[in-house]
Amino acid sequence: MKLHLLRTITIALITFLLGSGVDYFASIETTVGLDSLFKIRGVRQAPAEVVVVAMDEASEIRLGVGQDLTRWRGFHSKLIQQLQHQGVALIIFDLQFITPHANHDGMFAAAIRKAGNVLVTDCVQKLLRGDEGFEGWDECSEDNREPFVKKETRQEKPLSDQLIAMRKIVPTAKLAQSVLDHAPFYLTNDADNSIVREGWIFLDALAESPTLPVVAWLYYLQRTGELKGVALSNMPFSTWLIEQRRQCLPNSQKTSHPDKKSQLEQLINNIVCLEDTRYLDFYGPPQTLRMESYADVYEGKINNLHGKVIFVGKANRHYLSGKTDFFQTPFTNTRSGKIAGVEIMATQFANLLENRFITSVCPQALWYVVFGLLAGLLLTQFAGLLGIAVSVLLSGMYVGLAVWLFKRSGLWLPIAVPLLIQLPVAWLLSLLWSRRDLLNERKRLLAFVRQVFPQWIHFIPTSPGQWYAEKSTEALAFERDVNGLCLATDIEGYTTVAAEHTPHEMWELLNDYYQVLSNPVTSHKGIIADVTGDAMMAVWIDSPPATQRLAACLAALEMGVAVDRFNETTRVGRLPTRIGLHEGDMTLGKLKAGEGSHYRAIGDTVNIASRIQGANKYLGTKILASAPFAANLTTIVSRPVGLFRLMGKDEPLALLEIVGIGPDVSLIKNKICHQFAYGLVAFQQGQWDEAAISFETLLNAYGEDGPSRFYLNLALAYQKKPPLEWDGIVIFEGK
Known part of the structure; x- marks a missing residue:
C-alpha cells in the first residue's frame, strides 16, 4: 500500500513539473488546448443585437x-x-x-x-524599442510622427530596449x-x-x-x-x-459586500x-x-x-x-x-x-496536480495494459467534461497538458515500474530455482526476450513500420503506346525510361520501393519531415524535366508521366509468394499517393501533392488546387500543385497562381458566376491552365445544375 501511494505521488509530481514546464515555455495549453476546444465546440450563436x-x-x-x-x-x-x-x-x-x-x-x-x-x-501608438520603430504611424496619419521620448542632452546613447510606452491620438x-x-x-x-x-x-x-x-x-x-x-x-x-x-483596491484590501x-x-x-x-x-x-x-x-x-x-x-x-x-x-x-x-x-x-468570456474554473496548475494524482492512482492500482486502458477511459470522460463545460458556459479546463504530456509520461513511468517489477520477480524465481531445483537452472531463459520463442528476431525482421513520404508515378496513355509496339520494343523503351525516372530519386536519397508495369513507387524515410518533403519535391520536379527531355529524344514513343506525393504511415517488408519473396511498401499512404497521381488527369497537372507538403518549404512554389474526395476515400483531402523552385518560377506563373486562388475561393463558397468569370479571365489573359479549365467547366455545370449540398469538396469518381 505504501509503495502504491509513493508511486502515485511520484507520478503526480513528475507529470506536474514536466507539464507545467512545457506549458510555461511553449504555451501548449493555450495554442493547442484552448484552440482545440474552440474547434470541437464549433460555431456558437451570436447575440442578435x-x-x-x-x-x-x-x-x-x-x-x-x-x-x-x-x-x-x-x-x-x-x-x-x-x-x-x-x-x-x-x-x-x-x-x-x-x-x-x-x-x-x-x-x-x-x-x-x-x-x-x-x-x-x-488611435493607439505603441513604442517598440527605445525611441525607434513604434507602431501606429500609418494608422495615425503623417501628422503624428513626433517621438515618444525627447532627450534633454545631446548624447547619442540609445534608450533602453526595455522602455515601453503607449499613447493615443x-x-x-x-x-x-x-x-x-x-x-x-x-x-x-x-x-x-x-x-x-x-x-x-x-x-x-x-x-x-x-x-x-x-x-x-x-x-x-x-x-x-x-x-x-x-x-x-x-x-x-x-x-x-x-x-x-x-x-x-488590491484584492487583499477590498471591503465591498456583494450582497449590498x-x-x-x-x-x-x-x-x-x-x-x-x-x-x-x-x-x-x-x-x-x-x-x-x-x-x-x-x-x-x-x-x-x-x-x-x-x-x-x-x-x-x-x-x-x-x-x-x-x-x-x-x-x-x-x-x-x-x-x-x-x-x-x-x-x-x-x-x-x-457576460461570457473564456474563464478558468481554478488555476490550471491545480488541475495538473489533480489529473496527475488520478492517473497515478489508476496506473498503480491496475498494472500494465489494463491500467493504460482505464486511464484512457478516464481521460475520455475528462475531455467530455471539458468540452461540455466549455460549450455550456465558456469554462476552460486544460486538456493539452494532461493528455499530451502528463498521460504519456505517466504511462512510461508505469511501464518502467512494471518492467522493473517483472525483472525483480524473475530474479526471485531464479534464486528460488537455484536453492530448490538446481538441476533446472540451465533450462531457464537468460533474458526476458527469450521467454516467447515463437517471436524470434528472425520472424520479426521481415517487416518494418515507418512514417515517410511516398512518390507514385504513372504513364499517361501507356496502353495505347504498348499496343503500337512489340514487347521487345516496349522492354527497351521502359528500360531507358526507368533509368531516367530513378536517377532523381536516388540522387535525393529516396528508395525505389516498387516498379510494376508503367508505375513506379519511391519512398523517403528516416529523415526529418521537412528534409524528406523538400527531397521528394525536388525529385519530382527533376523527374518532370528528365521525362520531357526523354520524350524529345526517344524514337519509339512518348511516355508523359504523372506524379503524386503523399505522407503517412507505411509498412516496408517482404511478401512471400510461393517459393519467392518480394519487398514492397504497403499501406493506405501508398494507395492515396496513387490516387493523387491519378488526379492529375482531371486537373491537367503533372505533379500533385497532399497539403502538408507546403509546410516550411520556402524554396518550393506550390498552389492549392482544392479539396477533393478521392475514389474509395471518405475523408476529403486538400491537394496542391508543385509548381517549381522559387527563383525558377516565372512572374506570369506567379500571377496565374494568385488569380487562380481568388477564383478557387469563390468556387468553394458556391459563387459559381464569380468563379466562372475569374477562371475565364485567367485563361483569356494567360493561356491554357489545367486547374483553371477544370474549375471553369465545373462552375459552368453547377450554374445550370447546382449540387444539392455543397461543402466545397470535389468528388473524383475514378482513379
Whole structure:
C-alpha cells in the first residue's frame, strides 16, 4: 500500500513539473488546448443585437472609393442617417478620424450630433524599442510622427530596449466634440502573424483607459434602461471608467459586500477592477456575426436594424493576402482567411453583453496536480495494459467534461497538458515500474530455482526476450513500420503506346525510361520501393519531415524535366508521366509468394499517393501533392488546387500543385497562381458566376491552365445544375 501511494505521488509530481514546464515555455495549453476546444465546440450563436457593417470589396467598387480609407468619409453622414432612420441603438466606428477633411467634416459632424449615439476609435501608438520603430504611424496619419521620448542632452546613447510606452491620438476636434464618446481599441499587429485570443478591457499603459467595447457596453445598457438605479456620474463613460479603475483596491484590501450591490453593479465592478484582458469567446470563423455590406446599408437596402448595435469598419468578404487590420483566431484557417479587427471588437462587445468570456474554473496548475494524482492512482492500482486502458477511459470522460463545460458556459479546463504530456509520461513511468517489477520477480524465481531445483537452472531463459520463442528476431525482421513520404508515378496513355509496339520494343523503351525516372530519386536519397508495369513507387524515410518533403519535391520536379527531355529524344514513343506525393504511415517488408519473396511498401499512404497521381488527369497537372507538403518549404512554389474526395476515400483531402523552385518560377506563373486562388475561393463558397468569370479571365489573359479549365467547366455545370449540398469538396469518381 505504501509503495502504491509513493508511486502515485511520484507520478503526480513528475507529470506536474514536466507539464507545467512545457506549458510555461511553449504555451501548449493555450495554442493547442484552448484552440482545440474552440474547434470541437464549433460555431456558437451570436447575440442578435450585434451587427457589423462591412466596408467590403463590393462597397469599394459600388461607391468608387477603392482601398483608400480616407475616401469613405464623404459617405459616413448618409450612412448615419440611414441607420438613425431605422432606430439603431449605437453606431460604433472602428476607424481613426485623425486627419481633418474640410470637404466632409462639417456634414459628418452634423450627422453625428443629430444622431447622438455615435462612438469612434482613438488611435493607439505603441513604442517598440527605445525611441525607434513604434507602431501606429500609418494608422495615425503623417501628422503624428513626433517621438515618444525627447532627450534633454545631446548624447547619442540609445534608450533602453526595455522602455515601453503607449499613447493615443484622438479624433479631430470637430468630430471629437460631436461624438457621444471615443476610446482606444488595440490589437496585436497582424504582421506578427500571432493568434488573437485575448481582448483588452483596460489599457493600463494609457493611464487606465477603457477600450471602446467596454465604453459602448455601458452606453448600450444606459439606452436600454438597465442602468436605472446604478450610481453613475454625468461625465462621459470613458472618463468615468478611468476614475473607477483608479479607485479599485488590491484584492487583499477590498471591503465591498456583494450582497449590498445589485448583480449588474457587481458585474460592472468586476469588469472595472479585475484583469485588464479577457480571453474572448469567439462565435466562429470570420463572418459568423451578422454582417451587412456598407453599400447595401448606405443605399437603404437593409432592414431589421432597429435597436441594434452597429459596428462599422473594414471587413473583406474574401481573404486576400496583404490586407491589413486582419488577424488570426482559433477558428481561422487557410479556407476562412483572417478575421477583421472590427469583428473582434464586435465579438468583445457581444461577450460583455452576454457576460461570457473564456474563464478558468481554478488555476490550471491545480488541475495538473489533480489529473496527475488520478492517473497515478489508476496506473498503480491496475498494472500494465489494463491500467493504460482505464486511464484512457478516464481521460475520455475528462475531455467530455471539458468540452461540455466549455460549450455550456465558456469554462476552460486544460486538456493539452494532461493528455499530451502528463498521460504519456505517466504511462512510461508505469511501464518502467512494471518492467522493473517483472525483472525483480524473475530474479526471485531464479534464486528460488537455484536453492530448490538446481538441476533446472540451465533450462531457464537468460533474458526476458527469450521467454516467447515463437517471436524470434528472425520472424520479426521481415517487416518494418515507418512514417515517410511516398512518390507514385504513372504513364499517361501507356496502353495505347504498348499496343503500337512489340514487347521487345516496349522492354527497351521502359528500360531507358526507368533509368531516367530513378536517377532523381536516388540522387535525393529516396528508395525505389516498387516498379510494376508503367508505375513506379519511391519512398523517403528516416529523415526529418521537412528534409524528406523538400527531397521528394525536388525529385519530382527533376523527374518532370528528365521525362520531357526523354520524350524529345526517344524514337519509339512518348511516355508523359504523372506524379503524386503523399505522407503517412507505411509498412516496408517482404511478401512471400510461393517459393519467392518480394519487398514492397504497403499501406493506405501508398494507395492515396496513387490516387493523387491519378488526379492529375482531371486537373491537367503533372505533379500533385497532399497539403502538408507546403509546410516550411520556402524554396518550393506550390498552389492549392482544392479539396477533393478521392475514389474509395471518405475523408476529403486538400491537394496542391508543385509548381517549381522559387527563383525558377516565372512572374506570369506567379500571377496565374494568385488569380487562380481568388477564383478557387469563390468556387468553394458556391459563387459559381464569380468563379466562372475569374477562371475565364485567367485563361483569356494567360493561356491554357489545367486547374483553371477544370474549375471553369465545373462552375459552368453547377450554374445550370447546382449540387444539392455543397461543402466545397470535389468528388473524383475514378482513379
